[in-house]
Amino acid sequence: MPRTCFIFNPTAGTGRRADFLTLLARQFGSEASGDYVLCPTEGPGHATELARTAAQAGCRVVVAVGGDGTVNEVGCGLLHQEGTAMGIVPRGSGNGLARHLKVPLNLGAALRRLRQPAFSRMDVGTLNGRPFFCTAGLGFDARVSQQFALAGSRGLSTYLRVTVQEYQTFEPVPVVVETNGLTLHTDCYVLAFANASQYGNNAYIAPNADLQDGLLDMCLMDALPPWRAVQVVLGMALGTLPRTGGAAYSHTRSATVRAATPIGCHADGDYLGHATEFEIGLLPLALEVAV
């Protein structure tokens, strides 16, 4: 098995497929050299299977070529596979984890870095047992993920259009949150659990989040009237949200959330469905990364 395996989601992001393949050949030569193997994904979930197979075959670095959805699938396949690290070539729409890890957004530069990467470990969050690497959440951000997946096109402009559209009708849901020995009765407009600092596109939901602190940054917005929505959007763009007063923060290793009515949830921007009970947890330093 070659040292490096590229798992390539051809549908991620808005870029052209040819760009990545040309740059890969420029940086790593031809696949026939045996230095790497290229595995295109054939549909949702396939990247997890490909990553696990590559790790079990002894591959040192498995690279997710795509956005946070591809990173999530590759990361899931690499959990509990000692000796294999995850690399990222950011080719998605938001690229939240890649941006947090300061992976170059230029594909050629990201590939060049992977020739001699630095290795480290990062925490992994779980939502009802499903791993997440960047952020997970309940409420409005999950609604946006759900509608974005149905929008028929990707990219920042589609994301912004869907966000504004869903803002017109979204209603918060009463929830009970148990964490850090406390019970909180509140409304949930957004309840985000951030392992990394941003959703993607430099939208910082938790600018102080640290991938190695053994904690998730929990961010609660109980309501989002228009004046506060402006405050939150600006705070996320500038990385100042914790100081604006638009959201309440705490750190947690685990939390239980019970909702009065079914509420949507997402992991790394992929809508997972609606439920009334949620268990949030953390696997400290469970994944090795190569960046």
Ligand SMILES: Nc1ncnc2c1ncn2[C@@H]1O[C@H](COP(=O)(O)OP(=O)(O)OP(=O)(O)O)[C@@H](O)[C@H]1O
């Ligand atoms: N061959 C394929 N055909 C259709 N969908 C695929 C294929 N391979 C992977 N997928 C799905 O594509 C989805 C979107 O991929 P990804 O999240 O990487 O890109 P993105 O949404 O453009 O980027 P970001 O999450 O950073 O905004 C993933 O959830 C994955 O399951």
